[in-house]
Amino acid sequence: MALLDVDGINAFYGNIHALRDVSLSVDDGEIVTLIGANGAGKTTTLNCISGLVRPRSGTVKLAGEDLAKVQPHHIVERGVVQVPEGRRTFARLTVDENLRMGGFTLTSEANLRDGISRAYDMFPRLKERRSQTGGTLSGGEQQMLAIGRALMVSPRVLLLDEPSMGLAPTLVESIFETISSIHAQGTSILLVEQNALMALNVAGRGYVLQSGQIILSDTAANLAANEQVRQAYLGEI
Amino acid sequence: MYARVMERITDVAIAGVLWGFRIAVVLLVVVGSALTLGGGRHSAESWLSLIVSGAVLGSIYALIALGYTMVYGILRLINFAHGEIFMAGTFGGYFVATALSGIGFLNLNPITSIISVVLMMAGAIVVSVTLALLVERIAYRPLRNAPRLVPLISAIGASFFLQYTFRGFFGPGIYAYPTVGILDAQVPLGIEGFRVKWIDVLVIVSAVVMMAGLFLFVQRTKLGTSIRAVSEDKATAALMGIDVNRAIVMTFAIGAAMAGAAGVLYGLIFRQVYFFTGFVPGIKAFTAAVLGGIGNIPGAMLGGIFLGQVEGVGPTLFLSGLGVPSPNQLRDVIAFTMLVLVLIFRPSGILGERVAQRA
Numbered sequence: 001m002a003l004l005d006v007d008g009i010n011a012f013y014g015n016i017h018a019l020r021d022v023s024l025s026v027d028d029g030e031i032v033t034l035i036g037a038n039g040a041g042k043t044t045t046l047n048c049i050s051g052l053v054r055p056r057s058g059t060v061k062l063a064g065e066d067l068a069k070v071q072p073h074h075i076v077e078r079g080v081v082q083v084p085e086g087r088r089t090f091a092r093l094t095v096d097e098n099l100r101m102g103g104f105t106l107t108s109e110a111n112l113r114d115g116i117s118r119a120y121d122m123f124p125r126l127k128e129r130r131s132q133t134g135g136t137l138s139g140g141e142q143q144m145l146a147i148g149r150a151l152m153v154s155p156r157v158l159l160l161d162e163p164s165m166g167l168a169p170t171l172v173e174s175i176f177e178t179i180s181s182i183h184a185q186g187t188s189i190l191l192v193e194q195n196a197l198m199a200l201n202v203a204g205r206g207y208v209l210q211s212g213q214i215i216l217s218d219t220a221a222n223l224a225a226n227e228q229v230r231q232a233y234l235g236e237i
Numbered sequence: 238m239y240a241r242v243m244e245r246i247t248d249v250a251i252a253g254v255l256w257g258f259r260i261a262v263v264l265l266v267v268v269g270s271a272l273t274l275g276g277g278r279h280s281a282e283s284w285l286s287l288i289v290s291g292a293v294l295g296s297i298y299a300l301i302a303l304g305y306t307m308v309y310g311i312l313r314l315i316n317f318a319h320g321e322i323f324m325a326g327t328f329g330g331y332f333v334a335t336a337l338s339g340i341g342f343l344n345l346n347p348i349t350s351i352i353s354v355v356l357m358m359a360g361a362i363v364v365s366v367t368l369a370l371l372v373e374r375i376a377y378r379p380l381r382n383a384p385r386l387v388p389l390i391s392a393i394g395a396s397f398f399l400q401y402t403f404r405g406f407f408g409p410g411i412y413a414y415p416t417v418g419i420l421d422a423q424v425p426l427g428i429e430g431f432r433v434k435w436i437d438v439l440v441i442v443s444a445v446v447m448m449a450g451l452f453l454f455v456q457r458t459k460l461g462t463s464i465r466a467v468s469e470d471k472a473t474a475a476l477m478g479i480d481v482n483r484a485i486v487m488t489f490a491i492g493a494a495m496a497g498a499a500g501v502l503y504g505l506i507f508r509q510v511y512f513f514t515g516f517v518p519g520i521k522a523f524t525a526a527v528l529g530g531i532g533n534i535p536g537a538m539l540g541g542i543f544l545g546q547v548e549g550v551g552p553t554l555f556l557s558g559l560g561v562p563s564p565n566q567l568r569d570v571i572a573f574t575m576l577v578l579v580l581i582f583r584p585s586g587i588l589g590e591r592v593a594q595r596a
Contacts, residue, residue: 050475050476051475052472052475052476071480072475072476073475073477073478073479073480073481076476076477076478077478081476081478082476084472084473084476088470088472088473088476090465090466090469090470090473091469092465092469093462093465093466093469097462097465097466100459100462101462101463101466101474101477101479102477104459104463104477104478104479105478149477153478
């Protein structure tokens with residue numbers, strides 16, 4: 001049984017059919033990537049998993065348990081945490097407060113402190129800026145904060161939405177290194193990316209989403225070698 | 238060509254009128270204050286008394302304003318029913334006081350009086366919070382994702398609904414608030430001509446305590462921080478595991494609790510309550526919230542205190558030197574002139590961000 005199992009979901013925005021029978025799964029300990037062009041439905045897929053968007057049909061299951069009626073904040077409690085597109089750190093909260101909000105579902109102050117110190121170990125830059133507000137951070141620092149914030153609760157499945165978006169190439173590389181090390185510590189990851197090359201590099205398997213439909217699913221190596229993928233997403237002619 | 242010239246002339250004319258308005262207000266304030274102070278007709282003691290009365294009014298405005306500003310901060314909604322939540326609290330305190338007075342507890346001795354005031358506040362808070370949560374659940378939550386004008390209209394409807402429900406139950410007449418003897422006594426300061434009653438002390442001290450408590454709650458606790466997070470970005474707050482509805486309900490409850498407490502204080506000072514009691518203080522507190530920068534908690538506190546002083550000291554300071562008879566009759570004119578001035582010249586308020594950007 002897959003840890004996270006999305007089965008045949010259909011989602012709509014008004015009359016727009018955003019997802020058509022999308023199915024994907026993430027096994028325990030895997031990195032799975034979901035690649036596709038802008039507007040293909042990648043973020044919608046993640047939001048269906050997080051409960052912000054409710055699919056009209058199909059199921060989202062975590063370890064066999066249906067999440068259809070589970071509120072978004074309870075989905076976090078069950079260990080599925082999303083780092084949203086564009087980072088969305090709280091601009092008026094300090095770095096410390098942002099991390100505390102990431103650990104909102106933790107009940108003990110000790111766990112909270114522990115999570116914060118893990119985040120600062122992972123990203124020493126954040127520690128230097130702990131009492132600055134989120135709005136004053138650079139894009140790269142905000143991405144670190146967004147990831148650190150999501151890791152506060154030690155998620156079982158981490159959903160990453162375009163973590164490399166808008167970052168300088170050197171920062172992109174270090175963010176992907178971070179993703180690999182989070183995975184190495186045992187977190188399962190569903191990685192949504194436009195940067196297909198980097199994503200297929202770190203992932204074990206991948207899915208290609210186009211106009212709301214999964215058109216390909218294979219191991220990352222096979223996808224990276226696939227003619228269609230190379231033409232459409234890896235910028236080769 | 239003609240149209241463009243006319244447009245240009247209109248622009249210049251509007252700018253001229255605005256500047257004229259600005260200069261006229263500044264002149265009125267400066268000349269009026271100079272004449273008043275130069276005339277020396279008011280003693281230092283009487284100024285002190287005016288400042289205290291301004292602080293008392295300002296404390297009440299600030300307590301009510303916090304409810305407007307917190308709800309605006311989290312939902313971008315002007316909760317027009319908030320004045321009625323305050324009125325309901327005043328009624329709640331009234332009924333507790335009447336009951337306690339009926340059994341002879343209210344003015345038995347100073348200790349029972351203090352207990353009575355605490356019970357009145359508790360009763361008022363229960364009534365206000367209950368009502369505010371009902372309004373949120375029935376009139377606002379179903380419209381959470383509607384265009385912003387829709388819940389605003391619903392808020393105006395809720396305001397009228399509450400006013401006329403109270404009128405239906407309690408009639409149009411004015412109820413006299415029971416007197417708490419010890420609060421009407423003078424504080425023995427020993428300064429000739431400067432009189433402060435214990436009720437003034439109670440109002441100012443309880444407002445300061447509640448505001449300090451609120452500030453610490455919002456800044457230092459996890460739940461308070463979650464309210465700030467939800468105010469900034471609801472979807473992301475939900476992704477952090479924050480129960481967005483609970484944060485919103487908590488915001489309404491805190492605002493209503495402070496309005497309820499303010500209602501009892503208001504009743505004890507002005508000695509009356511009826512179904513329309515919430516209207517003017519509600520609008521004034523809204524003015525205070527806008528003055529301070531709507532959505533900004535310290536701003537609402539500052540705006541309330543400031544408006545109280547403008548109303549308390551302003552009429553005498555600005556107008557009595559100009560020979561205006563009984564200037565205190567004009568305190569509402571001054572208060573609402575302030576609102577208009579702020580909206581024209583600094584719509585973001587004293588501490589606020591630009592409202593237009595957030596809207």
